[in-house]
Amino acid sequence: MNFNIVLCIGDSITNGARDDKKSSYPLEMETILENSVGGMWICLNEGINGETTCDIVKRFYSLLKKYPEAQEVCFFEGVNDSKDNKNTPVDTFKKNLEHCIKASIVRQKKLFVGTIPYQKGILAPSYNKATNERVNLYNEQINKLCAKYSLTKVELSDLDETLYSDGIHFNNKGHTEIAKRFAQAILKERGHNQNSSTETVENNNELANNSLSRS
Numbered sequence: 001m002n003f004n005i006v007l008c009i010g011d012s013i014t015n016g017a018r019d020d021k022k023s024s025y026p027l028e029m030e031t032i033l034e035n036s037v038g039g040m041w042i043c044l045n046e047g048i049n050g051e052t053t054c055d056i057v058k059r060f061y062s063l064l065k066k067y068p069e070a071q072e073v074c075f076f077e078g079v080n081d082s083k084d085n086k087n088t089p090v091d092t093f094k095k096n097l098e099h100c101i102k103a104s105i106v107r108q109k110k111l112f113v114g115t116i117p118y119q120k121g122i123l124a125p126s127y128n129k130a131t132n133e134r135v136n137l138y139n140e141q142i143n144k145l146c147a148k149y150s151l152t153k154v155e156l157s158d159l160d161e162t163l164y165s166d167g168i169h170f171n172n173k174g175h176t177e178i179a180k181r182f183a184q185a186i187l188k189e190r191g192h193n194q195n196s197s198t199e200t201v202e203n204n205n206e207l208a209n210n211s212l213s214r215s
Helices: 025-037 060-066 090-106 129-148 172-189 194-214
Strands: 003-010 040-047 072-076 110-114 152-154
Touching: 003 025, 003 060, 025 040, 025 072, 025 172, 060 090, 072 090, 072 172, 090 110, 090 129, 110 129, 110 172, 129 152, 152 172
Parallel strands: 003 040, 003 072, 072 110, 110 152
Antiparallel strands: none
């Protein structure tokens, strides 16, 4: 059987906060990838509630070394940077992200960078109109750096309001949509299309059935 490891790094959204089914996008992505191309997929969840890009630079390289089997890394940070009490300067955000990009290159990992979702609720007092203005500036840097380093950007700033649980975090449908978009980017990078994915699943099912019949 084909084994695949994906490392997911981020904040409370990656961690799965507010998921009504107690899940997360990395966990949902495992199912999506296995259903798409078969094999066994493990999507490791390294999301920490409240983390900013200023925090992630302190552990990013160590995480890459911790999971040498992971070929792909999903990077989804920046929501907390936009808080009024954090307010990470745009230049600092850029340096933080570029550090993570260069670390991925050194460790020969394929990095997938998610854009930052906009606030679509008023339940968290530390988020306001200025938050979305900062998010917009951060996303501009994500666009520029992904273009500079030829990275795959995963668009997550256009998620529908119905996918949110509190205007900031996401419900299970939201996490499933995030998982779907990262999974599609990974499969595209690996050269899979819909037809080949279906064929792979059928072949894996046939191998599994043959194995069971011999046991």
